[in-house]
């Protein structure tokens with residue numbers, strides 16, 4: 001009971017800090033609090049810590065990006081704050097897979113690994129001197145941060161992110177097998193994210209500044225669609241890829257292959 005109270009107050013204080021630092025808007029905070037507490041109850045303390053690490057890294061990166069953009073004068077109004085859609089797209093499968101007891105834990109880790117690998121791959125990829133290449137057409141270079149672009153160093157960053165996320169699990173005597181299946185699911189999920197980003201995700205061109213963007217509004221004006229579908233935004237892509245990442249981890253775990 002004492003641990004439950006501890007976790008509850010930890011979740012609550014993090015929710016308040018998250019809202020106060022404008023990393024999430026109010027609905028994002030409410031949903032993240034419910035998800036966080038549920039993951040603790042259904043998946044245990046270590047999985048809860050892994051989710052928390054993702055939340056903290058993701059929050060720091062979002063905030064850092066916003067400050068950098070603002071200093072260059074290109075920040076948009078909504079850049080600073082992520083809403084419930086962001087929380088749901090990254091957290092839905094992490095929570096839902098836990099209903100498949102007990103193997104669901106492996107799938108849940110795979111979904112979370114996808115989300116964290118995607119975040120880390122994007123950020124570490126920025127360090128690459130070479131421009132990212134489009135995953136569906138490696139001969140084509142794209143701008144840093146463009147959806148569908150991949151770099152070798154980005155993949156390494158993604159694996160690093162998964163290892164960081166798994167740190168709390170080492171206290172629960174996690175098996176080498178689960179570490180491997182989590183990395184496998186995360187890498188496949190992250191790759192699916194890039195493929196969807198390069199194909200069906202809506203990409204638009206701003207007719208004011210002529211840059212490519214994922215936003216429907218840029219420079220205060222409506223953008224023109226360049227490829228993909230309007231209904232498929234980054235959240236939908238994250239939702240699909242975290243679901244697939246989890247399934248791949250589960251499949252690798254259940255498959256009769258001994259590592």
Ligand SMILES: [Zn+2]
Nearest residue numbers: 206209218219
């Ligand atoms: Zn523009």
